[in-house]
Amino acid sequence: MSIAGKLGAILGAVVCMALVAAATAGLAQQTRPFIDEAFGHTDRRALLMVAGAVLGLSIIKGMATYGQAVIMALIAQRITLALQTRVFRSLIHADLAFHHEHPPGQLLSRVLSDTAALCNAFNAVLGGFGRSLLTLALLVLLMFYNDWRLSLVAFVVIPLALWPIVLIGRRMRAIAGGIQVETGNLAAALDESFQGARQVKAYGMEAHEISHFTRVAVTLRDLAMRGTKARAITGPLMETLSGFSIFAVMLYGGYQVMAGHNTPGAFFSFITAVLLAYEPLKRLVNLNAEIQAGLAAAERVYWAVDLEPQIVDRPDARPLRLVGGAVALDGVTFRYPTAEAPALDAVRVEVPAGATVALVGRSGAGKSTLFNLIPRFYDPDAGRVTIDGQDVRGVTLASLRSAIAIVSQDSTLFDGTVRFNILYGRPAASAEAVEAAARDAGAHDFIMGLPQGYDTPVGTRGVKVSGGERQRIAIARAMLRNAPVLLLDEATSSLDTETERVVQAALSRLKRGRTTLVIAHRLSTVMTADRIYVLDRGRVEEVGTHAELLARGGLYAHLYALQFSEAGGEAPGEDRARA
Numbered sequence: 001m002s003i004a005g006k007l008g009a010i011l012g013a014v015v016c017m018a019l020v021a022a023a024t025a026g027l028a029q030q031t032r033p034f035i036d037e038a039f040g041h042t043d044r045r046a047l048l049m050v051a052g053a054v055l056g057l058s059i060i061k062g063m064a065t066y067g068q069a070v071i072m073a074l075i076a077q078r079i080t081l082a083l084q085t086r087v088f089r090s091l092i093h094a095d096l097a098f099h100h101e102h103p104p105g106q107l108l109s110r111v112l113s114d115t116a117a118l119c120n121a122f123n124a125v126l127g128g129f130g131r132s133l134l135t136l137a138l139l140v141l142l143m144f145y146n147d148w149r150l151s152l153v154a155f156v157v158i159p160l161a162l163w164p165i166v167l168i169g170r171r172m173r174a175i176a177g178g179i180q181v182e183t184g185n186l187a188a189a190l191d192e193s194f195q196g197a198r199q200v201k202a203y204g205m206e207a208h209e210i211s212h213f214t215r216v217a218v219t220l221r222d223l224a225m226r227g228t229k230a231r232a233i234t235g236p237l238m239e240t241l242s243g244f245s246i247f248a249v250m251l252y253g254g255y256q257v258m259a260g261h262n263t264p265g266a267f268f269s270f271i272t273a274v275l276l277a278y279e280p281l282k283r284l285v286n287l288n289a290e291i292q293a294g295l296a297a298a299e300r301v302y303w304a305v306d307l308e309p310q311i312v313d314r315p316d317a318r319p320l321r322l323v324g325g326a327v328a329l330d331g332v333t334f335r336y337p338t339a340e341a342p343a344l345d346a347v348r349v350e351v352p353a354g355a356t357v358a359l360v361g362r363s364g365a366g367k368s369t370l371f372n373l374i375p376r377f378y379d380p381d382a383g384r385v386t387i388d389g390q391d392v393r394g395v396t397l398a399s400l401r402s403a404i405a406i407v408s409q410d411s412t413l414f415d416g417t418v419r420f421n422i423l424y425g426r427p428a429a430s431a432e433a434v435e436a437a438a439r440d441a442g443a444h445d446f447i448m449g450l451p452q453g454y455d456t457p458v459g460t461r462g463v464k465v466s467g468g469e470r471q472r473i474a475i476a477r478a479m480l481r482n483a484p485v486l487l488l489d490e491a492t493s494s495l496d497t498e499t500e501r502v503v504q505a506a507l508s509r510l511k512r513g514r515t516t517l518v519i520a521h522r523l524s525t526v527m528t529a530d531r532i533y534v535l536d537r538g539r540v541e542e543v544g545t546h547a548e549l550l551a552r553g554g555l556y557a558h559l560y561a562l563q564f565s566e567a568g569g570e571a572p573g574e575d576r577a578r579a
Contacts, residue, residue: 076123083115087304095309096377097337105188110304113183114297117176121294124287132280132287139277146270147262153248154274168230169288175227176293180300182220189216227293234285249274311376311397319399323388324353325484325515327374331383334369343369345538346383351531353388356516358526360556361535367519370535371487374517375404387485405483407507409490411474413462418447419454421462421473425481433480441476442506443469468503475506486516523560532556 088111099107143151193200193209200209253270256262329349335342344366351357359367372378373385376392384391392400405425413421422434429437434454438444446469450456462470478486488507504525520526527546534542534549534556542554549556 072123076119079122080115080119083119083301084111087111087115087301090305090307093309094307095311096372098307098309103188103191105186105191106184108191109180109184109187110300113187114180114300114304117180117297118294118301121290121297124290124294132283136277136280136284139273139280143270143273143277146273147253147256150249150253150256150270153252154245154277168233169292171230172227172288173292173296175223175230177296177299179220179223179227179293180297182216182223186213186216186220189213234282234288237285246271246274311379313396314394317394317396320387320390320392320395320403322403322484325403326353326388327351327485327515327517328386328389329370329373329383330386332370332373332380332385333382334373334378334380342381342538344373344380347535347538347540349533349540351515351517353515354513355530356511356518356528358518358520358529358532359535360520360523360526360532360559361541362559364537365535366538367535368489369538371489371517371519374485374487375401375406402481403483404485404487405478405481406487406489407471407474407478407510408488411470413458413465413470413473415457415460417452417455417457418450418465418473421458422454422476422480425477425479429480434476437476437479438473440479440506440509441472442502443472443476446472471503472506475503475510479510484514486511486514488516488518488520490519490521523556523563534559 091107091110140151140155143154189212193213200206249271253262253267257264257267327349328351329347332344332347333342334344347366347370349357349359349370359370361367369378373380374387374392376385376397379393384393386392387395387400387403414424419431419434422437423429425437426433431454435444438447438454447454447456450465456464458464458470458473462473465473518526518529526532529546532542532544532546532549533540534554536555542549542552542556544552544556550560
């Protein structure tokens with residue numbers, strides 16, 4: 001909807017609110033002629049006219065109320081969609097470090113719960129608040145028009161209600177903020193439990209997960225009850241104050257009628273206006289709780305909207321100029337914000353164009369961190385990462401990442417078809433290109449064996465296909481991307497031997513003509529690498545070919561011997577190394 005369209009819709013809602021307010025005030029005013037003229041003079045025609053006016057005003061009020069409700073719902077839904085889109089856009093563009101720090105469930109809460117709370121508050125303010133305020137204003141004007149002294153009597157108690165209402169509002173805002181935080185925690189707990197359902201069942205931890213969920217849910221329930229109690233106080237408060245007000249009006253106004261200073265019609269018209277006025281007044285007070293919840297949600301929503309990623313294009317960034325895809329890390333140091341020691345310390349790695357280089361080492365040696373620096377998921381604290389001699393911080397992110405394909409041990413498949421997941425590598429590719437990539441990845445035959453072939457849904461995170469099939473679909477995605485730089489992160493570590501052979505064959509085809517950097521715990525998979533870098537505690541300890549590193553008898557040889565002694569039997573290549 002355009003800005004003009006939105007303004008038109010809001011104007012339409014305001015017109016409906018004004019009609020509701022005017023009709024309500026008109027109904028109160030009709031009490032006076034109804035009593036004074038119809039009953040005072042027994043005029044049947046006057047009675048019919050007054051009754052007809054009441055009917056007409058009621059119809060107008062009903063139609064205007066419906067129109068306002070529909071228009072406000074339309075505006076609220078469109079604002080909710082726009083806000084959710086803005087929040088999601090901001091979160092999905094956030095740095096990888098941000099996503100590592102914030103569980104998916106909490107981010108889900110920001111996109112859904114917080115935006116909904118903010119839009120509910122908007123709807124309450126513009127709809128309920130606007131209508132109630134207009135109605136109250138017209139009724140108050142009517143009351144002062146009829147009798148300004150009685151009006152002062154009626155509203156003398158209102159200032160007494162302001163102080164507790166302000167205090168209750170502050171409490172509601174704090175509670176609402178806590179509810180939104182705990183809603184995020186509950187969503188995170190659910191996401192973790194459902195995502196880890198296999199492990200939960202394997203270890204018989206259903207009772208533990210239920211207990212964890214219950215603890216978070218109880219905290220949320222307790223906060224909700226505190227909010228309900230705080231909100232519920234406003235009802236008795238306003239009822240008591242309105243009771244005192246009406247009591248004073250009836251005594252003073254009744255005395256005026258008895259003394260002949262006012263007519264019964266004027267008095268009952270005033271009483272009707274007072275009774276009608278206290279309803280929108282009470283609604284305004286009750287709306288305070290929703291407004292406070294909306295303000296708490298607004299802080300969280302606009303925190304998300306205002307997120308600024310740190311990994312962005314420099315003002316002078318240029319597209320990456322590819323020659324062969326040579327990758328180099330020159331004296332790179334990087335430390336995570338909460339870590340005491342650097343994950344990488346003055347690391348130098350060279351991957352010549354078209355070569356295959358492997359990174360090995362113990363867990364925590366810095367291999368994955370090094371990988372994350374190449375596509376600029378992080379920026380180094382010192383040193384530089386280059387592709388074909390160009391610092392990756394000086395090129396555009398789009399051109400950099402389009403030059404890189406990644407296949408990892410936990411390759412993510414999205415809840416769509418096989419075709420959709422392969423096309424993720426290059427969305428504009430043709431059906432023929434998709435099939436060719438699948439054939440190269442050794443995936444075409446098993447895909448054709450699926451119920452709907454390439455149009456078979458793979459389920460959330462690819463649960464409907466096996467681990468080996470997921471890997472081959474991911475390799476087909478990388479094949480289709482046809483990027484000159486390939487990053488393989490433990491791509492076969494979780495596969496059985498037979499499946500690993502199939503996937504390794506596919507990876508061998510994928511690596512042809514590409515600059516490839518491989519992380520592997522299974523050292524048998526990197527024996528043919530052109531160069532192997534051995535990392536330990538963020539430093540490069542050894543560099544060489546498989547044979548050279550074995551002959552050196554250092555860390556690589558120790559890891560190699562240890563791995564194959566655990567597997568049983570003599571490690572392949574040991575005779576050559578001893579020779």
